[in-house]
Amino acid sequence: MTLSEAKQEIVVTVNGEPHRLVEGGTAHDLLVAIGLDGRPVAVEVNEVVVPRASLPECVLRQDDQLEIVTLVGGG
Amino acid sequence: MADAVMDGAAIDGGETPLRVGGFTLTSRLVVGTGKYASYAEMARCLEASGTDCVTVAVRRERLLNAAGENILDHLDVSRYTLLPNTAGCFSATDAVRVARLGRELLRDLGNAGSEWVKLEVLGDQKTLLPDPVGTLEATEQLVADGFTVLVYTSDDPIIARRLKDLGAASVMPAGSPIGSGQGILNANSLSICLEYxxxxxxxxxxIVDAGVGTASDVAAAMELGVDGVLLNTAIAHAAAPLRMARAMRAACAAGRDAFLAGRIPRKRYAMASSPETDRIHSASAPTV
Incomplete structure (x- = not known):
């Protein structure tokens, strides 16, 4: 990887797995990229919930820790 | 009056609806959505149980299978109030995070359940018994954060009272360990919880949360005077879940009615149901 390419990409952790995205990308961009836009999910960045309406303004940074969760059956 | 007792409202568990914080439930059964063989079976069982409040869990979205089935495809969120839980959390910190994620998910759905949470802070994987210290901490934080907190706890009356004092909208003692099917193991402790x-x-x-194995457990809990019962495995893992869902509904209503009716005191000796006067008897028969 060249230096110029390195500037353009960051790595964040999504549900425990590394994920690359373009520098300046938002949490909403990430949801689109992994096919979850419009799905019933909630997003937490570095242990703080980001409301759906704020996802397009939530710019991600290198090493951000994301959790993307949904509802499942439970008691 | 007799007609009123027999009508559907009475069958659903009583004369007044169950109120928890700002929520009003017509059924006194809260039913879990986990461990069914299929979502279709889950939906049929929820219907048969008569519940209007179902618990759900919050878990990581499986990123590789995002197009797969979601429970929300099978749950009518306009019909049921969802009660998100913090199941699987072993610290107050994680439970608070999960509660906030659940709130965000339910707000997005427009479901009233976004403002409440079934709090579980577990202490041990083997018993799934609550960690009382973590439970107290998380209750305090979630109440401060504006949640209506329904809190899973043991049947310890002292902890139960502490949780209420911290602002829990409902204290939910376990009848016996989660999923164990052992019913109400300590009716005495549960009665003291109720008294306090x-x-x-x-x-x-x-609300009794956890431990129900069969319908009589629900009836027994309701007869003690609890306001509701939360159960999941007893229906989902019954040999015939739909029939068990129906049994649970009837048992809940029966137990509630029996509690309101007021049971007779237990006595050591018999008391005849038929008149003891004007009996015929032979002259040769012994006099008793």
Whole structure:
């Protein structure tokens, strides 16, 4: 990887797995990229919930820790 | 009057709806959505149980299978109030995070359940018994954060009272360990929980959460005077879940009615049901 390419990409952790995205990308961009836009999910960045309406303004940074969760059956 | 007792409202568990914080439930059964063989079976069982409140869990979205089935495809969120839980959390910190994620998910759905949470802070994987210290901490934080907190706890009356004092909208003692099917193991402790929690506050809702194995367990809990029962495995893992869902509904209504009717005291000796006077008897028969 060249230096110029390195500037353009960051790595964040999504549900425990590394994920690359373009520098300046938002949490909403990430949801689109992994096919979850419009799905019933909630997003937490570095242990703080980001409301759906704020996802397009939530710019991600290198090493951000994301959790993307949904509802499942439970008691 | 007889007709009123027999109508559907009475069958659903009583004369008044169950109120928890700002929520009103017509059924006194809260039913879990986990461990069914299929979502279709889950939906049929929820219907048969008569519940209007179902619990759900919050878990990581499986990123590789995002197009797969979601429970929300099978749950009518306009019909049921969802009660998100913090199951699987072993610290107050994680439970608070999960509660906030659940709130965000339910707000997005427009479901009233976004403002409440079934709090579980577990202490041990083997028993799934609550960690009382973590449970107290998380209750305090979630109440401060504006949640209506329904809190899973043991049947310890002292912890139950502490949780109420911290602002829990409902204290939910376990009848026996989660999923164990052992029913109400300590009716005495549960009765003391009820006495303490309802002292000067008879409407305070106490819900038995966990341990139900079969319908008589639900009836027994309701007969003690609890306001509702939360169960999941007893229906989902019954040999015939739909039939068990129906049994649970009837048992809940029967137990509630029996509690309100007021049981007779237990006595050591018999008391005849038929008149003891004007009996015929032979002259040769012994006099008793």
């Amino acid at each position: 929690l309802k002292d000067g506050d008879p409407e305070y809702p106490v």
